[in-house]
Amino acid sequence: MRKLIAGNWKMNGLASSLAEIEALKGLTGEAACDIVVCPPFTLVEKAVECTKGAAIAVGAQDCHAQAAGAYTGDVSAGMLAEIGARFVILGHSERRLAYKEMDAAVAGKAAAVHEAGLTSIICVGETRAERDEGRAIDVVRAQLEGSIPDTATSSNMTIAYEPVWAIGTGLVPTLEQIGEVHSSIRHMLEERLGDDGRRVRILYGGSVKAQNAKAIFGVSNVDGALVGGASLKASEFAGIILAAV
Numbered sequence: 278m279r280k281l282i283a284g285n286w287k288m289n290g291l292a293s294s295l296a297e298i299e300a301l302k303g304l305t306g307e308a309a310c311d312i313v314v315c316p317p318f319t320l321v322e323k324a325v326e327c328t329k330g331a332a333i334a335v336g337a338q339d340c341h342a343q344a345a346g347a348y349t350g351d352v353s354a355g356m357l358a359e360i361g362a363r364f365v366i367l368g369h370s371e372r373r374l375a376y377k378e379m380d381a382a383v384a385g386k387a388a389a390v391h392e393a394g395l396t397s398i399i400c401v402g403e404t405r406a407e408r409d410e411g412r413a414i415d416v417v418r419a420q421l422e423g424s425i426p427d428t429a430t431s432s433n434m435t436i437a438y439e440p441v442w443a444i445g446t447g448l449v450p451t452l453e454q455i456g457e458v459h460s461s462i463r464h465m466l467e468e469r470l471g472d473d474g475r476r477v478r479i480l481y482g483g484s485v486k487a488q489n490a491k492a493i494f495g496v497s498n499v500d501g502a503l504v505g506g507a508s509l510k511a512s513e514f515a516g517i518i519l520a521a522v
């Protein structure tokens with residue numbers, strides 16, 4: 278399966294940061310994977326302009342489940358589609374934690390993303406305590422069951438397995454641990470979507486860097502990466518992109 282490397286800029290970046298996307302553009306000829314950059318809302322439209330003609334898609338980091346209405350501060354999937362976004366990250370652990378986003382809310386947002394013709398990147402992952410209690414797979418499974426809407430197919434949904442304890446910490450699960458969770462996610466996707474479940478891309482996220490990317494991409498059922506900190510600088514992000522073959 279062709280890998281997907283997605284960069285999550287989180288709440289980082291001003292217009293001057295578009296220079297990083299400019300720098301990535303030169304690389305796309307060498308890349309053997311699909312590339313997505315997800316800047317903050319304020320830069321989505323500018324990033325779309327900047328990537329015109331280049332093989333880099335642009336995504337957002339969240340959206341509302343409704344198409345329009347009295348939801349101060351929110352942005353709908355249709356609004357993102359109108360400005361050229363193609364992906365939306367949903368259910369990131371930072372949002373699940375800070376905004377108490379529950380699985381059902383993530384599923385509602387994902388359905389809105391699919392309705393708008395965009396692709397959802399649905400994030401799941403256990404905390405350190407849940408892993409230590411031996412519950413990582415059960416937690417991920419329950420999150421997936423609750424967060425995937427009936428509108429999901431392999432063409433409009435990507436899953437990102439992101440252990441909460443690995444995000445921004447420099448800690449990474451062993452390759453065996455990653456393989457174990459990814460294969461159980463694959464199994465669950467096949468149960469839910471039948472044969473189409475085999476075609477859903479499952480990304481790993483959590484402290485991916487240029488130097489550990491190749492080993493992670495060699496794990497079975499790892500179809501790419503969702504990258505936070507290391508996606509902010511084109512030079513580091515490029516190393517991850519080139520590791521994906």
Ligand code: PEP
Binds near residue numbers: 439506
């Ligand atoms: C993320 O926030 O999605 C992430 C994976 O962060 P980092 O790569 O910095 O651990």
